[in-house]
Amino acid sequence: MANAVEKRRAVRMAPEDRMREIEVAARSVFSRRGYAAASISEIAEKAGIREGTIYKYYENKRDLLLVVVQHWYEDLIAGFMESLADVEGTQAKFRTIIRNHIKAIKASPDLSRLFFTEVRGADDYHDSVLFELNRKYVRVLTDVIEEGMELGLLRADISTTLIRDVIFGGLESHASGFLANRSEFDVDKITKQLSELIWAGMALPPSESDDLSKRVERLEAAVSRMENSSRAED
CATH class of the missing domain: 1.10.10.60 (Homeodomain-like)
Structure with a gap:
């Protein structure tokens, strides 16, 4: 040896x-x-x-730990952004973000555990590079929610930080059994249930004006088809 x-x-x-x-x-x-x-x-x-x-x-063991977790986080964010590059639609992006976070925990339970227990609660966390990386990471989610608000898909009266905390905090709590090797962590099942539940609470119901607009569009299309058919017969 x-x-x-x-x-x-x-x-x-x-x-x-x-x-x-x-x-x-x-x-x-x-x-x-x-x-x-x-x-x-x-x-x-x-x-x-x-x-x-x-x-x-x-410098010391703590410094080494922070660097190990930092490089993991940097790779995580890069993969996060790459996976969203070809995703279209606010709801699809929202679901992809949730799925990616769940997959990240399941793929790296060791680093997830270290981040949750040893890094985030420490006194030096809020002045660290990791704090800024975490802000960048969760900002991806709040940007998508704000996009949905601007497009009129989501309620404008909801707190993006509250939704952020519900999703990431809820997933962390739900993953605690998995990280302690006590339970499984089903990526597909959790993604479907959580994304549908949160989206349903944020989404705007179709308004009467939207319904009327769609009916007018269908009526206009029907009239156009009838006019074209009449011309063809003449």
């Missing part, structure tokens, strides 16, 4: 490659042991490097 570690130490790596290697090891150790029980020495052993090497790139 020692020989293998020494052999790996002798291999020179670019700083970004070394950091990636350390972060992969840290994620594994944090996930298995939890943040409090994890140690820099164990992470170094997992990465096959000296403990001191980690301190060349990271």
Whole structure:
């Protein structure tokens, strides 16, 4: 074991490659042991490097945790935006956002757990890069809701921050059993039920003027067809 570690130490790596290697090891150790029980020495052993090497790139264990979660969040946002690029319609976008969030939790329960329990409640969170990334992440949802309001699809009297908190807070609470390895987390079922429930509460019912407008359009189309048919017979 020692020989293998020494052999790996002798291999020179670019700083970004070394950091990636350390972060992969840290994620594994944090996930298995939890943040409090994890140690820099164990992470170094997992990465096959000296403990001191980690301190060349990271100030301490907390700094390493935040970087690991930050890179996950950055990838999450990039995937989020990519998945929405070809989605048309406010309701379809709304459903896609909810589905993507559920999928993210299910795909990375270890990092979701670390973010919920070790990062977000800490004193340094609101001054961190992760806080700004989280604001950017949830802003995607509020932008879609505001788009629906501008298009006249959603009620203008609802609070976008309230809807945001209901969705993300509700999903976090619902996922707690899954993150504790006590229950399953059905992506399709939860997406369907939550998106339909919230949308029904936000959507504007068709107004009488909308109904009248549609009836007039159908009547005009029918008259046009009759006129064209009459001309053809002449």
